[in-house]
Amino acid sequence: MKYGELSLTHHELAAGAAARAALLVELLPRGAEPHIGVLLDNVPEYPLWLSAAALAGAAVAGINPTRRGPELVRDIAHTDCALLITERAHLPLLAGQTLPVPPDRILVVDDPAYRALLTPYEDARPGDTHLGRTPRGRAPAAAPTPASRMLLYFTSGSTGTPKAAICTQGRLAAAGHALAGYFGVRRDDVHYLCMPMFHGNAVLAGWAPALAGGAAVALRRRFSASAFLPDVRRYGATYFTYVGRAVQYLLATPPGPDDRDHPLRAGFGTEAGTVDAARFADRFGVRLTEGYGSSEGGAALRRSPDTPLGAIGTAAPGEDLAVVDPETGAELPRARLDTAGRLLNGAEAIGELVNRGRSSFEGYWRNPEATADRTRGRTSAQAGAGWYWTGDLFFRDADGFFHFAGRTDDRLRVDSENLAATMIENILARYAPATGVAVHAVPDPVAGDQVMATLALRDGAVFDPDDFVAFLAAQPDLGTKMAPRFVRTVAALPVTATHKVHRAALRRTGFRCPEPVWWSPLDAGPAGRAYRPFGEADRAALLAHYADHDRAHLLER
Structure with a gap:
């Protein structure tokens, strides 16, 4: 792991995670949910506590530092956090709030008292927490399994109250190995984590494939367009994750003669758009791979070498994906595209993407209504009961490739014609x-x-x-x-x-x-x-x- 002048080996990371796992088991109240809230920027303590939670069979709730007041407290309380990990920079967010976590279980990672807490556990090793070797005679934690909760990651919250999606160790591992295989991750790769780690993008698509492939990670406290290329060169970064707006920020930086002088070989993310992706490849010499797969894990698309420009890919193995009418559940006609790849029949071809087959969706924490809404039938005849409804608009071309068309909340109906906001944005x-x-x-x-x-x-x-x-x-x-x-x-x-x-x-x-x-x-x-x-x-x-x-x-x- 690289962060500024700090560089930790895999061995040092494992030892640091083991010490924190032992401390975690010691501090968790008996009978409490093994959940820890992490209110940090992308600093080394974040992946250390992710690793500690994994070793102890606990789950990390990523707490968003841009939330304020009652909304921030609500996120901590909703996920039943028994422990809160934060830093001095975020203490003002907690000041004056009635927190569901007592002061002695709020750990401030850049406070000297935190180092003193860790000292007794410095000789801990991975596995100690569930093999009966925890300090002070504390009962060992249950050995983690693939079904152990690992992440409680909130949806972005751009369209309503955030929901905490559950991700188990098994699903996180599967995502990491799948991406490591797709991108051919090697031990000499460096994954640049500049997207916030309180969200699934950086962890599922950046950290997990690095773990699976034995690669290094380099952290950026917060995304910075001006610092992007200097960081990439400094750390020797070969891979990064993005969202569409970050790509726009990068394209808005002043062009330079050395824009292609870097070791990057891949970028993976969502919503860059065909125009911006082409501009990025032309300027920086890096192809952006658009992916699809939310924190919920209910549906996933995979690219293949023959995926056409503008498409995301085809269904992942074992998934039966279709584009359906949200009102009736009926599968919609395939899209007709002209020679330039422009959609000619959007009104009849754009609908909601559903997974009619096996889904890895594991539900939302303490939100049965939202969980049921993802899987129950939505029509008067209950067509689609048991399917996973993504809430995203897509169309499917004649060759079976899926194209993203926006969110269901972004659907417009103009003069009785259905339109998708993303299609207009692309133009x-x-x-x-x-x-x-x-x-x-x-x-x-x-x-x-x-x-x-x-x-x-x-x-x-x-x-x-x-x-x-x-x-x-x-x-x-x-x-x-x-x-x-x-x-x-x-x-x-x-x-x-x-x-x-x-x-x-x-x-x-x-x-x-x-x-x-x-x-x-x-x-x-x-x-x-x-x-x-x-x-x-x-x-x-x-x-x-x-x-x-x-x-x-x-x-x-």
Whole structure:
């Protein structure tokens, strides 16, 4: 493990994990759930405590440091944490809160008292905690098995209250070995962990394959676009994980003549988009591999050498994946693509991805309603009972490859036609002045939805409505219902703690936002769009229109 000037061998990591595992067994109250909350940035103590939990048969709940007040306390309480591991930098988050963990079981890893606590366990070895050799006569922990809970990782929380997905040691190991095999992970590889470890991306897709392949890991406390290449060169990093917004941050850094002077050979993540992935490969010489597989583990897609550009892959072995109508459960027609790979029949081909076969979904901690919602039938006839419903929109091409089309929450219905926000985003991403694009629905004053796009403009760029109209007219795959009614311009898109675009925040404000908004009035006509500033008089008149049709409440969803 590498972190700044610190470098630990595999042996030193194992010894450090064993000491922490012994301390964990000593501190856990009798009868308590063996759960520990970890409220840390990506510092060496994070993987050490992940390893300690594994040795002791305990589970780590990744606590998100961007949560605040009652919401932060709720996460700790909801996951029944008997121990909380944190650092001085995050103590202000806990100050003044009524915590479910007593002070003597809150360990501050950069406090001298913490080192004193660990000292009696420095001679511990892996296995001591369940072989009856724990200090002070404490009863040994149960030997971990593949079914032992290992992770309680919260969903990103961009669309509602976060849920804690359960991941066992067996599922984590399976994910690590699968990715290590796919990417050919070797002992001389270095996995750069710059995505936050309180989320599954860094742990399941970064740390686990490094363990399985015997590779090293290099930690970055928090993601930094400007520090990315210097870190990669410093640590000799060969692999990293990402989310789409992080890729946009990297592409927004000033180009340099040495952009390809680095040892990276692979990047693995989600939601980069075809345009940004192509730009990244062209600039940095690294192919980004888009994957699909959530923290819940209910469905997974795998790439093969013949996976076409823009597709994610085919179903993992043993999984029966299909794209279905969320209302009826009926499988939808295959997508028709033109020679450039553009979708021609999105209204009939885009639906929810379901797994009708064996699923590795292990449920949500203390949330039976959310667990049942993932697996029960959703239609009046209960079609799809027992399936795993992903909550994600996809389409499937004639050759059986699956293409991501967005989240079910990102579905729009415009003039009775179903659209997917991600499909529109992929088109608007070609607009040169924009560094990022987010599309979401705004309720129509009368029926259905209207399209709103938020554009993050490059430094110095100014939105030119005529130029934007010309751009839209030049896009052959922009359907007649896809052009945005509203365009919001921002310096940067809002993101969640896991660097995903915070669409829920954008939806909540809609056109009632402080940033400039341009709109194409309702009387623009079918011949094309003409954008003008959306002023206070426009806003008042439009809100009155909503009120007249008793739909103003929909703006609060």
